[in-house]
Amino acid sequence: MENKNAIVVTVGHKAKPEHFVLAREMAEKLGAPFSERGNTSLEAIRERFGVSCVMVAKEKLVVDTPDGELYFHPGMAHLRLKNLRRGESDHLLNALALAEGMHVLDCTLGMGADAIVESFGAGETGKVIALEKNPVVAALIAHGLETSDGEHPTTVAAMRRVRVVCTDYLDYLREQPDNSFDAVYFDPMFRHPFTESAGIHPLRFLADPRPVSSEAIQEARRVARHRVVLKESSKSEEFARLGFTEFEGGKYSNVRYGVMRME
Ligand SMILES: C[S@@+](CC[C@H](N)C(=O)[O-])C[C@H]1O[C@@H](n2cnc3c(N)ncnc32)[C@H](O)[C@@H]1O
Known part of the structure; x- marks a missing residue:
């Protein structure tokens, strides 16, 4: 069965130092692998790690799921x-x-x-x-x-x-x-x-x-x-x-x- 919690944490395209800090913090918190994205597509990251969701740390945190992006908004x-x-x-x-x-x-x-x-x-x-x-x-x-x-x-x-x-x-x-x-x-x-x-x-x-x-x-x-x-x-x-x-x-x-x- 697909593990819906399986997730990789990465940073956005134009990552700033604080995005790395946040991504590493989240990876640790979730016990998830951290991967630097570089120019890799989210699809390729999914495939490489065999996961359904990718959390991306940029100006805000975004979780990319097969049903779309999830993020906090008040x-x-x-x-x-x-x-x-x-x-x-x-x-x-x-x-x-x-x-x-x-x-x-x-x-x-x-x-x-x-x-x-x-x-x-x-x-x-x-x-x-x-x-x-x-x-x-x-x-x-x-x-x-x-x-x-x-x-x-x-x-x-x-x-x-x-x-x-x-x-x-x-x-x-x-x-x-x-x-x-x-x-x-x-x-x-x-x-x-x-x-x-x-x-x-x-x-x-x-x-x-x-x-x-x-x-x-x-x-x-x-x-x-x-x-x-x-x-x-x-x-x-x-x-x-x-x-x-x-x-x-x-x-x-x-x-x-x-x-x-x-x-
Ligand atoms: C409909 S949403 C709640 C929406 C929320 N009231 C809001 O204003 O955004 C239901 C949430 O409860 C969580 N949930 C369901 N069963 C739970 C449980 N047994 N313990 C803790 N959380 C649970 C789900 O994962 C989901 O995120």
Whole structure:
């Protein structure tokens, strides 16, 4: 079977010394080979190393997958934070009942957009820990959250406060004491990828596609003081399977947040 995590780290065509430093750091972190690219094509690198993905360190980090390029961009959180700054509400923050100072466990980091919104909602005195099973995704997005700039200062501050942990959420949840977070959130890969946002996206190539288990929800209920939230497509049967009966989300939206209250 193809190893979807198999990756080589290299530098861009016009590599600067700092790109080498970053590439070597990532190669070490991921336990992946480092190769100087020179004029070699990514295709040739893939073939030479027998891998499906190549991480390229240039001005930013890019992971080249067979389904396209994956890179961190705060754009997805940008509009939501802009609306929040204007005093508007956000369905995810409502579902989590998030307030300044709260501690959130985001079990599914993915591209990090929801984690940034949660971090903004929890504020400077709050805490967001975001978990990601795939090491390439975890390293790529953690690096983006730590270094990406040029956004509104409160967006940058929210990004910097997210703590990324590369692990399986069930393993992590099992180790947490009872009531140790205010809210626990799951945004698994959609069971039925018919929504626009769940279409062909390079994340799909790397992401862990398994459904959320009843055991994970049970653990989350033990760890959460107030709420457990699951995001799924609006018509998903996952809500019923996992016992979610209360919902938050736009009337006409094709995604919904299932909410379980602990209080
Ligand atoms: C739909 S994406 C999350 C998107 C994210 N909410 C955002 O705003 O970008 C789901 C992510 O959860 C990760 N994931 C799936 N199962 C996991 C598990 N058991 N433990 C940790 N991460 C997991 C996948 O690898 C994928 O990156």
